[in-house]
Amino acid sequence: MVNVGVLALQGSVIEHVKILSGIEGVIPCEVRTVEELDKVSGLILPGGESTTIGKLLKDFEMAEPIKHRVKAGMPVWGTCAGMILMAKKIVDEDNTHLELMDITVRRNAYGSQLDSFSVSSNIPSVSDDSIPMVFIRAPWVECIGSDVEVLAELDGRIVAVKESNMLATSFHPELSANNAFHKYFVKMIENNR
C-alpha cells in the first residue's frame, strides 16, 4: 500500500481523494501539516486559487518542508492552481510560490469563466485511451527548461509537463471519471520507492 497525499488547504481536495481511493494499493491522505506530509510518498497539489493556497502554504510554514521533500525525490503533481504553485516563473507577476519546476506559466491564460472549456485528447505517454481534459480559468505553460518533457499540447499551447519526479497539468483530471492521470502519478510514486 502507498500513501498518496493531497494538499488540503483549499480547492478540489475531495475530488482527488475520491479518485485515488478507487485505485488499488493507494491510501489517499489529506495533508495540512508537516506531520501529515511526513507520512506520504507522493503529493498532489489540487486545483483551487493559487494565491490562496500559496499564502496558506507560507503562513503555515508548509512551503519549505514540501520543497525539501520534492528535492529529495518525492513525486509531486500539480493540477491547474497546483501547476502555478510549482512554476519557477509566472508571467506578469513577481510573486512565485514553491518554485520547483523549470516552467513559466501564464495564469488565467484562456480568460474568465466564460472561456472555460473541456475537450478530449490522446496523451500516448499516459494512456492508450482518449483522456477528458477540463480547463477552468486555466493556466498554460509558456516556456520550459531543457529538462522538462512536454506530455501534452493543445492548439499549440503546452498543457501537461514532466520534469524528473514532478508532473503538472493545466487541466483537472480530478474532475472527470477517467483515472488515467492518477494511475500514471501512482506509478511515478511506485517507481520511486
Add this chain to the structure above:
Amino acid sequence: MTERYELNKNLAQMLKGGVIMDVTNAREAEIAQKAGAVAVMALERVPSDIRKQGGVARMSDPKMIKEIKSTVSIPVMAKARIGHLVEAQVLEALGIDYIDESEVLTPADDMYHIDKHSFKIPFVCGAKNLGEALRRIGEGAAMIRTKGEAGTGNVVEAVRHMRTIMADVRRLSTLPKEELMTAAKEMAAPYELVVKVAEDGKLPVVNFAAGGIATPADAALMMQLGSEGVFVGSGIFKSSNPEKMAKAIVKATTFYNNPEIIAEVSEDLGEAMRGLEISQISPENVLSSRGW
C-alpha cells in the same frame, strides 16, 4: 446536463474551502486578494450599508466592476437583483466569473427568478431550505449559499438555514423511493433533483454559507456544520481592522477543525462589525424572506 453547466459547477468546486469577500472598490479587492480570498464579490454598498441607507439596491456600476476585474487575478462575482434578467445579461457581457442572484438587492420580480439555464455564465443563489435550493438549481444555479441574514453580523440565520438544508438532505436519503414524489410535492422541488439528492445524500452543487458571518469562529462554525466555504459581506470591511480580519477568517476556514489555530488567529483582531439582533429588524427589512 450540458457541458457548460458542468464547467460552471466545476468552478464552484475550485472555490471550496475558501472565503469569498464583498468589496466595494479596487483597493478593497486588492486587500481581499492579498488576504487569501478565493474570489471577490463586487458591489457598491455592503449589505449593512444597504440596510442602513435604505432605498432600492441595484446592480453595481459596470465601471466599478471592470476596475475590480482588472485589479485582481482571482474570480470576480457581482450581484443582480432577483428576476432582473437584464442586469444578469449586463454582468455576463462584462465577462465576470459568477453572478449572485441576490436577495441583498431589491427584487425586480416578485414572482419569478431568472432562467439561469439560458445564460453561459454561472449563477449562485441563496436558499433557506432544501426545497428552495433545488428550485434554484432547477432554474440553473451552479452553486448554492445559505441566505442567512445579510448585513447583520449575526450568524444565527445562516446557522438555521445550513442546519435546515442538511437536515432536509438527511431526511430525503432515508426515504424509500415511493415517498420521493410526495416529498418533492411537499418541498415544491423538481422531482428529478429530489431523487438525485436522496441517492447521493448531498446537494448536486457546491454549498457555501452566507449572511451574518463576522468572525473567524463564525466561519469555522459554518464549516463544521457542513458548509463547503463561506461568503463574508460586511464582516470584513466593517470591522476595525479589515486586513487582519480577512486573513484570520481565511485561516479559520481552512483549519475549521483546529481550535488552537482559530484561537491564535482570533487574537487581537480589534472590533468585529457591530451586530444586529434579528428580532429588532422589522419584517419588511428581513432580506432572507425575499425570493421564494
